[in-house]
Amino acid sequence: MRGVILREVGKPVEVSDRLTLRRPGPGEVRVRLRAAGVCHSDLSMCDGTLPAPRPLVPGHEGAGEVVELGPGVAGPPVGTHVILSWIPPCGSCYFCLGGQPNLCVTARAAAGPPTLSLGDEQAHAALGVGCFAEETVVDARAAIPIPDDVPFDVAAVVGCGVLTGVGAVVNTAGVRPGSSVLVIGCGGVGINVIQGAKLAAAAPVLAVDRLPGKLEIARRFGATHTTTPDGLADAVNELTEGRGFDYAFEVVGRSATIKQAWQATRRGGTTVVVGAGSLEDQVSFSAAELFATERRLLGCLYGSGDVRTDFGRLLRLWRAGRLDLDGLISRRITLDDVGDAFTAMASGEVIRSLVIF
Ligand code: APR
Ligand code: ZN
Ligand code: ZN
Incomplete structure (x- = not known):
């Protein structure tokens, strides 16, 4: 073959x-x-x-x-x-x-x-x-x-990017309505984190990508605000009164962007690492920072999902027009x-x- x-x-x-x-x-x-x-x-x-x-x-x-x-x-x-x-x-x-x-x-x-x-x-x-x-x-x-009438191309994307991205929001983080969400990296997985944030009725949802073209797509999928990385600090100030986001999702897979997500997470908030980084790439932050700000840092593998139930769930959301x-x-x-x-x-x-x- x-x-x-x-x-x-x-x-x-x-x-x-x-x-x-x-x-x-x-x-x-x-x-x-x-x-x-x-x-x-x-x-x-x-x-x-x-x-x-x-x-x-x-x-x-x-x-x-x-x-x-x-x-x-x-x-x-x-x-x-x-x-x-x-x-x-x-x-x-x-x-x-x-x-x-x-x-x-x-x-x-x-x-x-x-x-x-x-x-x-x-x-x-x-x-x-x-x-x-x-x-x-x-x-x-x-x-x-899966049901016979689901087109194979739509089904395929559910198999990694959609479950990983939407699952990060609804399973790993358990985002509640009205939470502020930051998404760094708006590729095939990050766009699904944005869709997940929209499903979870999060607001505001700030999308960050180094490519302006990706930001336009991010808005189409539910980001309420967008910026390139150089505008992140200003956007955190404007959108969260300087506190930082309730949830920050890293969807690139690099220590530098994990650090950005961490720094943009509020006291008591949650940073979720969705990107798959390399074995050598180390992330560091001060022990005092972790203790004194009570931030949570979560890994996320395959959207913390159960494929036996989540694939079907995601396809039903697609059928109902809630997931693009x-x-x-x-x-x-x-x-x-x-x-x-x-x-x-x-x-x-x-x-x-x-x-x-
Ligand atoms: N800051 C912001 N955005 C960045 C940066 C950066 N420093 N570096 C890359 N990006 C953006 C890219 O412009 C791109 O839009 O991150 C996005 C990555 O998207 P894709 O290449 O489509 O990757 P994707 O399939 O979404 O996977 C993202 O999740 O599952 C893991 O292994 C996968 O680590 C990867 C991550
Ligand atoms: Zn994948
Ligand atoms: Zn098992």
């Missing part, structure tokens, strides 16, 4: 038609991809910001159709439309039973033999899903059923254009590029 391959960090990705996929084993299903979004974390794996094994088939924001069940697998049945979850909840570990299935590592750790090969070499599916290939074999619990998913899709591309989509994302030309199969 065809798929995108990263051979070396920092080198352009290639497309190969020599990828082979093994049959699904016990506990697994084979899914034919129908749409897959290009998320910044894919680029981060390709440029070395996030660690990943190689050769790698990137892509972790996908939707498709179940085409084969492994031996003894009860479902979802062949033909079911699914969104792929890059954290399959095992359902029975400490985290799953404790209501934090986004922190489950059990299913992924128990994964069967490698699913992909490239000639006689083993290849790796990014985050256990590898969506930039025609098909994938995944843990059956990573294939979350169609507007997130800037470009529809083929597997051959994934390299260009990385460039377009890095230069800020797109919110999401969607590979259509």
